[in-house]
Amino acid sequence: MTSTPDDVSAGRAAGATGYLEDPAPGYGALPPRCTFTSTAARLPLDGDWRFHLAPTVGAAPAGFQLPDYDDAGWDLLPVPSSWPMHGHGRPAYTNVVYPFPVDPPYVPTDNPTGSFRRVFDVPDTWQDTDAVLRFDGVDSCARVWLNGRELGVIKGSRLPSEFSVREALKVGENVLAVEVHQWSAGSYLEDQDMWWLPGIFRSVAVVRRPPASITDFFVHADFDHLSCQGTLRIEVQADCPVRLVIDELGITDRPADEVFVIDDVEPWTAETPRLYDGELVTDDERVPIRIGFRTVAIVDGQLTVNGRPILIRGVNRHEHHPDFGRAVPTEAMREDLLLMKRHNVNAIRTSHYPPHPAMLDLCDELGFWVIDECDLETHGFHLLDWKRxxxxxxxxxxxxxxxxxRTVERDKNHPSIVLWSLGNESHTGANLAAMANWTRDRDSSRPIHYEGDAACEYVDVYSRMYASPSEVxxxxxxxxxxxxxxxxxxxAKRRSMPFILCEYGHAMGNGPGGLSEYQELFERYPRCQGGFIWEWLDHGIRQHTADGREFFAYGGDFGEPIHDGNFVIDGLVFPNRTPSPGLLEFKKVIEPVVMNGADGSLVIENHYDFVTTAHLIFRWTLESEGEPxxxxxxxxxPVGAGQRHEVALPKLPRTDAESWLTVQAVLVADEPWAAAGHEVAWTQVQVRRRDPEPTPTGRRPQLRSDHIVFGPGVFDAARGELRRLGGLEVSGPRLDLWRAPTDNDRGGEHPEEGWWRGNGLHRLQHRTIDVKLGRTELVVHTRVAPPALGFGAYVTYRWQANETGLALTVQVEPRGQWPDSVPRIGLRMRVPSTVDSVEFFGLGPGESYPDSDRAVRVGRYQSTVDAWQTPYVFPQENGNRSGVRWAQLTDADGLGLRIGGQPTVNVAARRWTTEDLDAARHTTDLVASDHVHVNIDAALHGLGTAACGPGVLPAYQLRPVxxxxAVTFSALPVEIEEG
Structure with a gap:
């Protein structure tokens, strides 16, 4: 599959483009090898290149590869980069569908083609020396010339290609010319769920190869967990003697091809990423290596590392940056991994291609289990029933x-990689089986993964996507x-294999819900060894409105004729890498230390795979109604891995209100990924229950012309609706059943949003039946129903009052043929926009929903209405606070209202209506109104993960029953009316 530059020049005429539609790999490249640095001289070619974009291959500048071509009129484009991210062409997003006719191996004539030129100087010291030109990633196909001499063609976008430039390179000025095509036969193998972003998106360099140099090496570093011995064997390709130096292991200037058995070696794991630094040495070159001793095996149907089964708490990770596309800066990679570690993530699936090599270096250093996936996906053929x-x-x-x-050879020396994956969503066939067989022959130390082999005929683990908890x-x-x-x-062979969910918990928009049900199964059944959330990051592209407001674009925002909308916005972190509520929920669900308190004691369970809890201290805090x-x-x-320990809770002082003891497991010292004091896990124990609040009673409603005065409230006499509370103008509250649908509400084979909207829940109408004044209560009867349909609900609002507050009991009686579920059952009201501050006692500080409430804890929290919003890229239901005992909404002067739950309610407040939120497509569509709109709910429908996966589990479905x-309202500030 390789040929020399001479062969290339002789065999292919200049200007020929048949390679574009050739199913074969590229040509001219050197055999693949591992990625490594060395003391050999290196000329980085990153930086500004001359660039020209043509709409077709034929329109590309003829002869641009010649050294004397005049490119003075061309643009400058940074390399690495994705050219649509710099104003050349436009990004385009599809999930499954190919954005061109499916006619393999042919591609459209309208094939954007970028011509790149880079002039660089080679020093005199390189005279008569060998060198290679290395491309780490080019999307999707490139033809390469150096000083007018063709070197070859690159395919396989996320994989490196190297060319020998011994004959073409010269001392002094050199001209590198590269023609990059957006579409090629290789595009049929690169239908991953992501933006189509052509360009030279990873680094380019010329590397000198000294006479005594190392071509390739394969580090085999095994660990025997019974003897604690490490066995080190390194296969080296070199035309000279190579010596090994690992000072820490006492290996000094030994032949590199020896087999070394080392006593009492410290093994590498994702929890203890111990690396030994060494060097491979020749007379002319020194190559640094980092060695992690570990052994991966499948034993008794479980995936083990160093003799112990592991539990994967993982995420799928694409490479994306909101400003640079696929050209992700190394510092952003590190921040991603640090954020993962801080949220208890221990594993990464490199969906759906090998990542930048620096990312794997970081995984070795920081500690992650990695499934390294080949650059392969043909998902678009699914729509053709996989024909062709x-x-x-x-x-x-x-x-x-x-x-x-190229995947295996590039990445074979990373201890973090514990599984090879053949690719993603490419159905099955002999070519995939051949990949598996070759990989086993080349590297028998890692099992093979591929979800598409559902029968498990050529893989070693059983993998599924989005299986429901009942199926798991x-x-x-x-x-x-x-x-x-x-x-x-x-x-039977498949049933004997370990099981991994390579994708679950689709993190699109508000969600995912139901993660704890999966984790409970992972921890109950040894065969179920965890899974990977889809996915880590929202792939939004940063944009600005004409007046400078920032938003993040998704599919269709760039005028793509065919696209998959916001399905690319499906991550646990927002495009700017801010954690979403979904990430906070995942962190809590997968916490590696689980604590449960009852009867004066605390049971601590260590769910780590290897380490004790010695790196943690356990802090406790007692709060009374949220006050320390x-x-x-x-x-x-120290509690051993897989062990539990019971300790007595501390003796606590008496309190006079609802009180909670919070216990936190925090880092005792700085770690490479977080500072001392970072919280790893927590629990709460209730130590004093809440005393029932007295119901406001004793006042008598008084009819005064067109309104009713009742305690601090003023009601509309005809409709029975509250219009003023103390000094605050209000509207409502009245029954509300609608929410701005989430991505999960809209997803699945039978989207619930369709049922809800089809049954008119978004446009309910209210009819006042009567308004009755009693001695100590105001009773309002209404019927609430959608237009054009026969079902509805009878609603009774029963008000009581004293001088400072109101008590409301709401009875909802659905009648007729309702849909199976409703989004919410509660109240909606509005207050003036000046009401900005929020304080509450309940579950917080962030949002929560019935099947996504593990990350919140009982406490007293302060915020603002604006900060209560979760800025989902595609606006949808958000911001609910659950378990609210009371909430106070006030303006700068303290004017406002206090809402009390009897015993608790859900509360949300925003500056736009639910209808505004429903209609918005980007955050910049949401414009603050003259009011703050408040939802007070008795119950909410869960979130589920139906955007891609199971819907809301039965326990969290809200039925129209x-x-x-009951809820109370108090005027703030409290003023006692005279007389």
């Missing part, structure tokens, strides 16, 4: 094998249904 899919076509076999070769439980019991296309023996009362430390001895709930 390359995976089973022998014409495409060389390209499949070439991509797997059957798999855990090894009682899942037999695969329809295999015999009993083959199916006392704090201290628990004396907890008879419902009664």
């Amino acid at each position: 899919n390359p995976s089973d076509d022998p014409v495409w076999a060389p390209a499949y094998l070439d991509r797997m070769h 439980e059957l798999i855990g019991k090894r009682e899942e249904e037999q695969h329809p296309n295999v015999d009993a023996a083959t199916d 009362v006392a704090d201290g430390l628990l004396a907890v001895p 008879d419902t009664t709930f």
Whole structure:
């Protein structure tokens, strides 16, 4: 699959473009090898290049590869970069569909083609020396010339290509010319769920190869967990003697090809990423290496590392930056991984291609289990019932094998990689089986993953996407249904394999919900070894409105004729890498230390795979109605991995209100990924229950012309609706059943949003039946129903009052043929926009929903109405605070209202209506109104993950049933009316 530059020049005429539609790999490149640095001289070619973009291959500048070509009129474009991110062409997003006709291996004539030129100088010291030109990533196909001499063609966008430039390179000025095509036959193998962003998006360099140099090496560093011995063996490709130096292990100037057995070696794990620094040395070159001793195996149906089963708490990670596209800066990679570590993530699936090599270096250093995935996906053939899919076509076999070769050879020395993955969503076929067979022959130390092999005929782990919790439980019991296309023996082999959810918990918009149900199954059934949330990051592209307001664009925002909308906005962190509520929920659900308190004691369970809890201290804080009362430390001895320990809770002072003891497990010292005091896990224990609040009673409603005065409230006499509370103008509250649909509400085969909207829940109308004044209560009867339909609900509002507050009991009685679920059952009201400050006692500080409430804790919190909003890239229901005992909304002068739950309610407040939120498509569509709109809910429908996965689990579905709930309203500041 390789040829020399001479062969290339002789065999392909200048200007020929047949390679574009050739299913074979590129040509001219050197055999693949591992990525490494060395003391050999290196000329980085990153920086500004001359650039010209043509709409077709034929329109590209003829002869631009010649050294004397005049490119003075061309633009400058940074390399690495994705050219649509710099105003050349436009980004385009699709998830499954190819944005061109599916006619493999052919691509459209309208094929954007970028011509790149870079002039660089080579020093005199390079005279008569060998060198290679290295491209770390070019999307999707490139033809390369140096000083007018063709070197070859690159395919496989996320994989490196190297060319020998011994004959073409010269001392002094050199001209590198590269023609990059957006579409090629290789594009059929690169249908990953992401933006289509062509360009030279990873680094380019010329590397000198001294006479005594190392071509390639493969580090085998195994660990025997019984003897604690490490065995080190390094395969080296070099035309000279190579010596090994690892001072820390006492290996000094030894032949590199020896086998070393080392006693008492410290193993590498994701929890203890111990690396030994060494060097491979020749007379002319020194190559630094980092060695992690560890052994990966499948034992008794479980994936093990160093003799112990591991539990994956993982995320899928694409490479994306909101400003630079696929050219992600190294500092952003590090910040991503630090953020993962701080949120208890221990594993990464490199969806769906090998990442930048620096990312894997960081995974080795910081500690992650990695599934390294080949640059392969043909998902668009799914829409054609997989007809003509390359995976089973022998014409495409060389390209499949070439991509797997380059993946394994590039990344083989990373201890963090514990599984090789053949790719993603490419169905199945002989080419994938051949990839698996080659990989086993090349590296038997890592099992093979590929979700598309549902029958598990050529993989080592059973992998699924978005299986429901009930199905995961059957798999855990090894009682899942037999695969329809295999015999009993083959199916029995699959049932004996470890199970991993390579994708679950689709993190699109507000969600995912139901993560704790999965985690409980992972921890109950040894076969179920965790999974990877889809996915880490929202792939929004930063844009600005004409007046300078920032928003993040998604599919369709750049005029793409075919796109998949905001399906690319599906991460646990926002495009600017701010954690979403979903990430906070995931952190809590997967916390590696689980604590439960009851009956005066605390049970601490260590869910780490290897380490004790010695790196943690356990702090406690006692709060009375959210106010700190006392704090201290628990004396907890180190708890071993997989062990539990019970300690007595501290003796606590008496309190006079609802009180909670919070216990936090925090880092005792600085770690490479977080400072001392960082919280790893927490729990709460209630130590005093809330005293019931007295119901405001005793006042008598008084009718005065067109309004009713009742305690601090003024009501509309005809409609029975509250219009003023103390000095605050209000409107409502009245029954509300609607929410701005979430991405999960809109997802799935039968989107609930469709049922809700089709049944008119977004446009309910209210009819006042009567308004009755009693001795100590005001009773309002209404019927609430959508237009054009026959069902509805009878609603009774029963008010009581004293001089400072109102008590409301609401009875909702649905009648008729309602949809199976409703978004919410509660009240909506509005107050003036001057009401800006929020203080509440309840579950916080962030938003929560019935199936996503593990990350919040009981406390007293202060915020603003604006800060209460979660800025989902695609606006939707957000900001609910649950378990609210009371909430106060006030203006700068303290004027406002206090809402009390009886015993608790859900509260949300925003500057736009639910209808405004429903209509918005970007955050900049939301414009503050003259009011703050408040929702006070008895119950909410869960979130689920139906955007791609199971819907809301039954326990969290909100049914339209008879419902009664109570809430109080107090005027702020409290003023007692005279007379």
